[in-house]
Ligand SMILES: Cc1cc2nc3c(=O)[nH]c(=O)nc-3n(C[C@H](O)[C@H](O)[C@H](O)COP(=O)(O)OP(=O)(O)OC[C@H]3O[C@@H](n4cnc5c(N)ncnc54)[C@H](O)[C@@H]3O)c2cc1C
């Protein structure tokens with residue numbers, strides 16, 4: 085079938101502001117939006133610019149706004165979109181470098197700000213630190229994050245207040261706050277109790293809907309908030 | 318303006334990141350250059366596990382792991398290196414756990430382990446539980462954990478810098494020169510950064526994109542291997558390329574061996590577990606080269622499903638709970654990319670191009686070497702899939718690549734720490750970037766010419782069809798002719814995007830050039846190896862020939878630009894070559 089692909093394009097060397105460009109491509113129902121972007125780039129217009137690498141939803145390169153929702157282009161099929169016309173735009177809320185490529189630096193800076201690494205105070209034992217299956221299960225969900233930014237850039241609180249640390253950083257803090265081997269949960273709770281921390285979350289659930297890894301992000305944020313309350317009490 | 322660091326790491330996959338951690342811990346002024354954001358590296362796609370003889374589930378010993386690695390590699394493995402791999406697997410996996418890696422756990426809280434192809438107890442008696450894992454996203458966890466530690470230690474990253482050339486001093490790399498730094502193209506704005514350095518580690522991953530059906534990311538284009546080759550270094554054992562038996566039909570997306578490790582079956586159109594005819598003892602858990610060949614044999618005998626070019630991977634009998642706990646990601650891939658429900662339906666699969674056993678020759682300290690005497694190239698290091706130590710020989714066992722990254726990434730970092738002390742900074746200047754600057758400008762300026770994508774596609778077709786699971790003299794010769802033709806056409810490649818901002822059109826054109834180098838050396842080495850060993854299966858030479866070919870190939874760029882082949886002996890310490898049956 086023929087698909088009309090409307091892509092929001094911007095080349096800072098040529099354009100004053102973004103503009104829409106429409107391409108028509110031949111596609112099957114199992115094709116993914118990434119396949120369509122490749123068809124355009126390789127058969128019609130080599131200037132179309134986007135990031136991608138793994139092509140199966142694990143590297144986090146190609147999150148973009150597809151038919152109004154943040155998704156990975158490599159993980160959404162044409163038949164799932166149920167439309168002959170597909171719109172594609174860069175992730176909202178981050179500076180556009182060119183076409184579908186946004187500047188991720190601010191996003192990664194927020195990730196780094198929450199101490200996203202294990203901090204165990206005890207001396208490393210000779211063998212592994214023990215952890216029960218139940219202790220491991222508590223933070224399993226948040227270990228799945230691929231830092232694609234689909235969640236943070238779908239969040240109205242982030243759009244309204246770009247200094248908000250955002251769902252992705254909270255997910256990565258959660259992963260360590262709830263790890264039984266870590267001794268510095270309190271430091272992270274202090275960081276996240278800040279003005280730009282968890283309290284900016286309005287439980288709108290956009291992030292959870294956007295996550296291509298199916299992480300229960302809003303729930304993770306709520307678990308962190310209740311920890312902060314306990315911590316402050 | 319030229320910049321400098323004492324040590325540079327090119328590539329931010331598992332190998333590069335661990336090396337960077339060692340440099341940072343030692344306080345060496347160092348930096349990592351990567352064309353992708355570090356967490357986008359393909360190490361994150363690894364699924365099944367990382368082997369180490371921890372013995373958490375049952376008796377196990379590093380000597381058994383060493384033996385399996387050597388036998389799995391069809392005796393082309395350098396045994397001193399395999400010993401290092403098997404011993405240090407244990408400490409590096411434990412160190413990863415200390416860094417925070419969330420391994421699955423046994424009921425008593427230790428690192429959980431499962432079975433994997435070719436890993437056995439007591440020198441081949443039967444399968445052993447050796448693969449440490451975190452569900453079926455072990456690579457994701459390794460990449461995240463190492464990156465987290467880099468954040469903690471404040472490692473300096475040049476993100477989205479595509480290395481386009483190596484700098485040398487005192488001659489080319491194969492003829493007495495030393496590595497002196499890199500030229501990198503900043504993707505954001507097309508500026509060239511010239512960075513000189515006393516030590517350069519190449520950890521740029523594999524080159525699966527030269528094949529039509531592959532498990533590899535778009536970015537895996539053999540950059541490091543090609544750049545080293547262009548600067549006079551030989552590349553080793555290029556003829557050994559692994560086809561993984563279970564890729565999603567057409568797309569090549571991998572369905573990990575972990576599925577079979579957990580008990581999945583392979584079935585032909587008669588519903589028969591056909592592996593019983595090829596590897597009665599290990600069945601589905603035989604090494605990958607054997608299973609891939611068995612699948613191709615079944616297809617040729619007309620036993621593909623509905624007469625088509627695939628067989629089934631069946632996980633239905635494992636039950637929902639096990640599938641959800643142990644194999645959540647790969648069953649999700651099946652749902653998304655095939656529209657199939659693995660709880661209730663068998664999964665169509667076919668072999669997919671997966672892993673380069675060959676690459677830049679190194680010694681066990683990850684120092685690059687340039688000849689049959691293993692002469693060290695000063696300042697140059699390689700680790701991970703880019704390197705050929707050789708621990709995988711003619712066929713890599715599942716999980717051993719991740720072990721390779723950890724063990725030799727760590728060794729590379731430590732060796733660089735030692736080597737940069739007392740070394741002078743190379744005396745290179747900005748002018749060293751002129752050759753590659755000219756190449757890039759010529760590419761930008763060229764009006765209409767050959768489309769890079771057409772060249773890449775034709776390359777991928779010929780490599781898949783003629784240099785795949787089975788090879789013949791005839792097919793290889795036609796591949797050689799085709800690759801030469803594509804090389805000529807590549808001289809006239811042109812791009813649509815002439816700009817400087819985020820020009821992926823330009824960089825992809827360069828990547829096609831790297832793939833052509835890798836393909837050309839692979840085909841030449843295949844033609845010359847007139848035997849069948851591991852992943853290299855010649856239909857016209859079906860037997861292994863230890864008299865003539867128990868030897869590593871070295872492919873060098875000759876003065877005339879053609880590939881020149883040389884050979885170097887395999888290091889054998891504990892295990893004499895034997896027939897390889899499972
Ligand atoms: C789907 C899949 C599943 C796998 N599962 C397993 C498994 O379960 N167990 C196992 O042991 N192995 C597995 N493997 C193999 C293993 O994952 C890889 O061999 C390994 O991760 C490669 O790591 P690396 O560090 O060498 O390179 P990569 O992780 O591929 O990283 C390459 C790095 O180099 C950078 N780079 C490349 N070119 C340039 C350039 N020109 N300039 C700057 N930077 C550059 C990239 O940005 C990237 O950071 C799997 C492989 C695949 C594809």
Ligand code: FES
Pocket residue numbers: 135136137138139140141142143144145146147156157158159
């Ligand atoms: S390309 Fe890796 S997530 Fe889509």
